[in-house]
Amino acid sequence: MNPFPMVWADIRALRWTALAIVTLVALAVAIGVAIGAQERALRRSSAAAAEDFDLLIGAPGSQTQLVMSSIYLQPDAIPLIDGRLLNTLAKDERVAAVAPIAFGDISRGYVIVGTTADLVSRWGRLKPSEGRFFAGEGEAVLGADVSYKLGETIEPSHGVLGHAAKPGQVDEEEAGHRHEGHGYVAVGRLPRLGSPWDRAILVPVENVWEVHGLGNGHASEEAGIGLPFDGQKIPGVPAIVVKPRSVAGAYQLRAQYRQGGTMAFFPAEVLVTLYRALGDVRDVLVVASVLNAVLILAAVLLLLVAVAGLRRRRYAVLRALGAPRAYVLLVVWLGMALLIGAGCLSGLAVGAVFTRAVSGLVEAQTGLRLAFSLESREMLQVLLLFAIGSVVSLLPALMSYRAPVVAGLRE
Amino acid sequence: MPVSALPDGAAQAAAKPLHLHGVRLDHRGGDGRPFRVLDIPDLTIPAGARVGLRGPSGSGKTSLLHLIAGLIVPDAGSVAWDAKAVSSLPIPARDLWRRETIGFVFQDFHLIPELDVAANITLPATFSSWRIDKAQHERAAALAGRMGLGDLRRKARVLSRGEQQRVAIARAVLGRPALILADEPTASLDAEHANEVGALLVEVAREAGATLICASHDAALLARMERVVEIGALTGKPLALAS
Numbered sequence: 001m002n003p004f005p006m007v008w009a010d011i012r013a014l015r016w017t018a019l020a021i022v023t024l025v026a027l028a029v030a031i032g033v034a035i036g037a038q039e040r041a042l043r044r045s046s047a048a049a050a051e052d053f054d055l056l057i058g059a060p061g062s063q064t065q066l067v068m069s070s071i072y073l074q075p076d077a078i079p080l081i082d083g084r085l086l087n088t089l090a091k092d093e094r095v096a097a098v099a100p101i102a103f104g105d106i107s108r109g110y111v112i113v114g115t116t117a118d119l120v121s122r123w124g125r126l127k128p129s130e131g132r133f134f135a136g137e138g139e140a141v142l143g144a145d146v147s148y149k150l151g152e153t154i155e156p157s158h159g160v161l162g163h164a165a166k167p168g169q170v171d172e173e174e175a176g177h178r179h180e181g182h183g184y185v186a187v188g189r190l191p192r193l194g195s196p197w198d199r200a201i202l203v204p205v206e207n208v209w210e211v212h213g214l215g216n217g218h219a220s221e222e223a224g225i226g227l228p229f230d231g232q233k234i235p236g237v238p239a240i241v242v243k244p245r246s247v248a249g250a251y252q253l254r255a256q257y258r259q260g261g262t263m264a265f266f267p268a269e270v271l272v273t274l275y276r277a278l279g280d281v282r283d284v285l286v287v288a289s290v291l292n293a294v295l296i297l298a299a300v301l302l303l304l305v306a307v308a309g310l311r312r313r314r315y316a317v318l319r320a321l322g323a324p325r326a327y328v329l330l331v332v333w334l335g336m337a338l339l340i341g342a343g344c345l346s347g348l349a350v351g352a353v354f355t356r357a358v359s360g361l362v363e364a365q366t367g368l369r370l371a372f373s374l375e376s377r378e379m380l381q382v383l384l385l386f387a388i389g390s391v392v393s394l395l396p397a398l399m400s401y402r403a404p405v406v407a408g409l410r411e
Numbered sequence: 412m413p414v415s416a417l418p419d420g421a422a423q424a425a426a427k428p429l430h431l432h433g434v435r436l437d438h439r440g441g442d443g444r445p446f447r448v449l450d451i452p453d454l455t456i457p458a459g460a461r462v463g464l465r466g467p468s469g470s471g472k473t474s475l476l477h478l479i480a481g482l483i484v485p486d487a488g489s490v491a492w493d494a495k496a497v498s499s500l501p502i503p504a505r506d507l508w509r510r511e512t513i514g515f516v517f518q519d520f521h522l523i524p525e526l527d528v529a530a531n532i533t534l535p536a537t538f539s540s541w542r543i544d545k546a547q548h549e550r551a552a553a554l555a556g557r558m559g560l561g562d563l564r565r566k567a568r569v570l571s572r573g574e575q576q577r578v579a580i581a582r583a584v585l586g587r588p589a590l591i592l593a594d595e596p597t598a599s600l601d602a603e604h605a606n607e608v609g610a611l612l613v614e615v616a617r618e619a620g621a622t623l624i625c626a627s628h629d630a631a632l633l634a635r636m637e638r639v640v641e642i643g644a645l646t647g648k649p650l651a652l653a654s
């Protein structure tokens with residue numbers, strides 16, 4: 001028995017309806033796939049972006065806000081903490097490395113981050129992809145996506161809160177707030193991190209302090225840059241990143257700096273809370289998309305039942321020509337299963353395209369690179385949908401199987 | 412059209428005598444009460460005979476063909492193909508018997524419009540096997556050529572009515588049926604096409620040695636039959652068939 005010539009004829013007879021069925025199923029699948037894949041990609045790449053930030057210390061306030069502004073470089077007004085803490089921490093034996101993060105300036109729409117070479121190299125993990133890291137004041141290291149070229153002069157402007165700068169573009173707001181007389185020379189570039197830091201210009205923290213008239217934190221102009229800061233007055237910073245030596249040390253440090261006018265926390269914990277919220281949102285969306293898929297399947301089933309009804313005579317003729325009932329059952333069932341299967345497959349493809357499109361938007365907005373991946377979770381979803389669809393299409397198939405031949409012939 | 416032998420001499424299912432015994436068939440009227448459509452005490456159609464069924468509209472010609480094809484079972488009596496009581500076979504066995512024994516030609520052809528001529532002719536072969544073998548393809552092509560259908564790739568949808576009925580005849584005889592049933596095969600054709608189709612039908616039946624039973628109002632077609640059975644008007648009492 002070979003029902004495929006007839007299956008093919010049936011699908012051709014449906015033509016646009018078949019296309020509509022495939023499209024509807026594809027849409028249902030794509031939405032489901034995109035939601036799952038997008039949420040996971042967001043979670044993964046945001047976690048990857050926070051990888052080198054084990055412990056954050058800042059002035060008491062919102063942890064989420066501090067994470068957003070210091071790790072994801074979303075500018076915000078953050079209260080400062082005493083810069084002397086940097087020296088204290090550097091001497092602490094539980095601390096492997098420590099670095100400040102200071103921000104507030106922009107250039108060509110890129111965030112300028114003041115820090116030390118330690119954090120620029122991500123605690124020694126990274127090598128520059130071009131040039132070298134900064135070794136003195138007035139030097140700048142570019143993120144992978146920054147449009148400045150090595151050797152170019154970078155003019156900082158005061159970033160205006162609530163004004164969303166477009167990376168790579170100088171706008172009026174920026175031009176009007178230029179810090180006259182200050183400038184950096186680009187000396188190196190970082191490899192791509194897939195994080196907002198790809199769009200940052202990293203400079204010595206001393207420069208950021210000086211630009212704002214706070215001195216450079218050192219006793220003399222010739223002291224060089226970086227820790228320790230031996231000046232009379234060490235300016236404050238919005239955030240301090242600590243790389244602890246051990247897990248136990250990390251917990252002790254966090255406990256210690258939770259009090260006494262500072263706030264200390266693991267960014268990973270903040271992310272877990274955010275992910276939980278994100279997961280809740282995803283669950284709601286998944287339920288919505290499942291309902292959506294159920295509705296679409298129901299609509300498709302209704303359509304197919306109607307089509308099977310309209311084809312009673314066609315199938316009765318096959319029976320009169322000698323086709324067994326199983327042949328008719330297979331023709332109807334395979335036709336529908338094929339359409340639903342085609343819908344599932346193209347849904348995966350459309351879902352991938354859709355996810356990529358959304359990822360592109362997210363990246364444009366935040367600099368977070370979202371890696372698309374289809375995993376067993378989505379595959380299972382799609383398989384389940386296909387299985388349900390196939391079982392459900394047995395209904396019209398059985399209808400045709402049981403239809404009396406003569407009644408069909410007389411239609 | 413010249414009478415030529417079928418393309419290959421492979422053995423065909425041998426025609427056997429058809430017996431109807433004490434057959435009664437009732438349908439339900441609009442009021443739900445059954446009325447008798449057929450009452451045939453005894454009818455035998457010898458193997459290889461060409462029989463016409465004539466009768467006014469509603470007299471039960473189509474019903475009789477359906478009965479013989481095993482598409483319906485009589486309310487009483489039996490339909491037998493030689494010694495095989497077809498009317499009491501279970502559905503799958505009847506389907507199998509029909510596939511092996513019968514070629515059906517309908518008044519309205521009932522081709523699959525989306526399939527081409529070749530695929531329409533070979534469609535019944537896909538009921539029993541996965542692949543259509545070379546011999547069957549060749550036989551389909553030869554039958555089509557024989558029916559004056561040159562282009563095998565044309566979709567059934569675009570064929571003229573006469574061409575469609577010729578495809579339907581080729582489809583019916585592809586499996587070398589021993590019994591060809593035709594329900595008003597010329598009724599939706601103009602006189603010229605009707606003549607051609609009638610001649611072809613009789614030719615292929617004669618060559619195959621198959622029994623041919625044709626229900627028809629068409630005097631020209633009935634004239635080609637060896638025998639015509641009258642199925643009388645329903646005038647209150649059902650008419651019994653005399654053989």
Ligand SMILES: Nc1ncnc2c1ncn2[C@@H]1O[C@H](COP(=O)(O)OP(=O)(O)OP(=O)(O)O)[C@@H](O)[C@H]1O
Pocket residue numbers: 410438439440448466467468469470471472473474475
């Ligand atoms: N399923 C059915 N239910 C009720 N009555 C039926 C059914 N099928 C056929 N009949 C009736 O049985 C009678 C015989 O019908 P049949 O189609 O066999 O006649 P026919 O001789 O082929 O007529 P025609 O020449 O118009 O094709 C008609 O009165 C018809 O209305």
Ligand SMILES: [Mg+2]
Pocket residue numbers: 472473474594
């Ligand atoms: Mg009739």
